Amino acid sequence: MKKTVIAGFSALMMGLGAITFAGPGNAAPEPSHIAGQIMVKFRVDAAAVGVLRRHGLSDGPWIGSTGARLIKVPAGKELQLIDALSRNPNVEYAEPDHVVTVATDQPNVDYFPRQYALHNTGQEFTSTLGVNVAGGTPDADVDAVEAWVKTTGAGIRVAVLDTGVTSSHDDISSQVVERVNYSDAATGEDKYGHGTHVAGIIAAIKDTVGVSGVCPDCDILDGKVLNDQGSGSTSSIAKGIGWAVDYEAKVINMSLGQRVSSRTLEIAVNNAWKAGAVIVAAAGNAGTQAKIYPGAYPNVIAVAATDNKNVKASFSTYGKWVDVAAPGVSVYSTFPNGSFVLGTQNNRSHGYDIASGTSMASPIVAGVAALVWSTSAGTGNASVRDKVESSADENIYGTGMYWANGLVNACDAVGCVRP
Structure with a gap:
């Protein structure tokens, strides 16, 4: 069905800082982050323990292969500690661990369509x-x-x-x-x-x-x-x-x-x-x-x-x-x-x-x-x-x-x- 050019996201609703599924028809969730944890990447890994200790924090596990660590912090202090850590020259970045939530998809669930996406004959x-x-x-x-x-x-x-x-x-x-x-x-x-x-x-x-x-x-x-x-x-x-x-x-x-x-x-x-x-x-x-x-x-x-x-x-x-x-x-x-x-x-x-x-x-x-x-x-x-x-x-x-x-x-x- 490739032809000439005509000129000229169940469901993904985005709230600020939140991951949601791609399905329309829902109000976006409020901005949010996970309480009690933040993500931190250090320029020099050896400096991590010392930097964290100065803020009363302990080292945390790696986040996949990103080089960042998941650090436990007192609930309610996430943004304050992110700001403080970001000022340290040994810290590459510190950021919230954003909430991921789901939005339900369009409420047309009574329909039982054929798979037009794969082969569309104009079917009803x-x-x-x-x-x-x-x-x-x-x-x-x-x-x-x-x-x-x-x-x-x-x-x-x-x-x-x-x-x-x-x-x-x-x-x-x-x-x-x-x-x-x-x-x-x-x-x-x-x-x-x-x-x-x-x-x-x-x-x-x-x-x-x-x-x-x-x-x-x-x-x-x-x-x-x-x-x-x-x-x-x-x-x-x-x-x-x-x-x-x-x-x-x-x-x-x-x-x-x-x-x-x-x-x-x-x-x-x-x-x-x-x-x-x-x-x-x-x-x-x-x-x-x-x-x-x-x-x-x-x-x-x-x-x-x-x-x-x-x-x-x-x-x-x-x-x-x-x-x-x-x-x-x-x-x-x-x-x-x-x-x-x-x-x-x-x-x-x-x-x-x-x-x-x-x-x-x-x-x-x-x-x-x-x-x-x-x-x-x-x-x-x-x-x-x-x-x-x-x-x-x-x-x-x-x-x-x-x-x-x-x-x-x-x-x-x-x-x-x-x-």
Whole structure:
């Protein structure tokens, strides 16, 4: 569906300093940081103990591969100690450990759509209550079915840094090859629902009952960085990124973001890029051009959301800093079979349902990047990213204005032969 140029972020709501999931329709949370801890990086590691002792503090654990440490401090004294430590020449930086929270996605959960994002025939969506939803524009999709003729991404590892991936769903659980829990939840199970939905978009098993992921033979690295209430911290995200690199992720998906940049988070992203991973993140659901992170970092592919007519979703963050677009409205995927928070909040059917947000668009792009890794273009992360972006369909309104490169196209990205 690559044509000529037309000129011209379940859900990611950003509160100042907070990471939230990409799903529209919710009020942004208040600015916040984790009480009782801060992140500090020293210019000289040997000076750390002495500097901290002068402020009545003890040394803390490393935050992934960032070189920063997580330091316990008296609750309520975080900003005061950050200011004091920042004045010390032995301290490179000190910053809050921002709160990571979840926003629920658009309340259209009655709809049971087909997977137009992968293959759009203009099909209608029908709700469980019998309400007909107008069909979309044929071929307003990412041409995944055509791409599968060439590759289904066998063995490519994609890290999903999220609320976890359920261990009991026939369509996605067997795709998980490694798990870790960096949240404060008691277990690594996905009791929120968001991570399972994202993982299914990437790698649900093809040719079984249910859905198919964009990269159906990919392996999933399940990095639980948010707890069962959908809350966590910047440091947990940074740890997850480092873990993904250690377990050889070719692609890292983060359907989350924060409005304030963090040096620790950016270091983690840059380290992952240097290690050879492609990093993909949701652009956000503020409906504005305001940058969010990690999506806005140079070494991340930021993804906006479109609907089944190739129109920018009204909630999607946009701007020339956003790299590509992908379907993010009423995207059908896996959910936990048992009870989970999003299901309770929205009266969802268990097992499968739709969700909307740049949280859903980002894993589509992550899946396409994984497919490219399995082709001759998969010689390195720079070449994979270039292929994903340069092959994007420019023939959608908003290219160059809402996003830089157009709608991601799996077929063109992998160089498939069209019928």
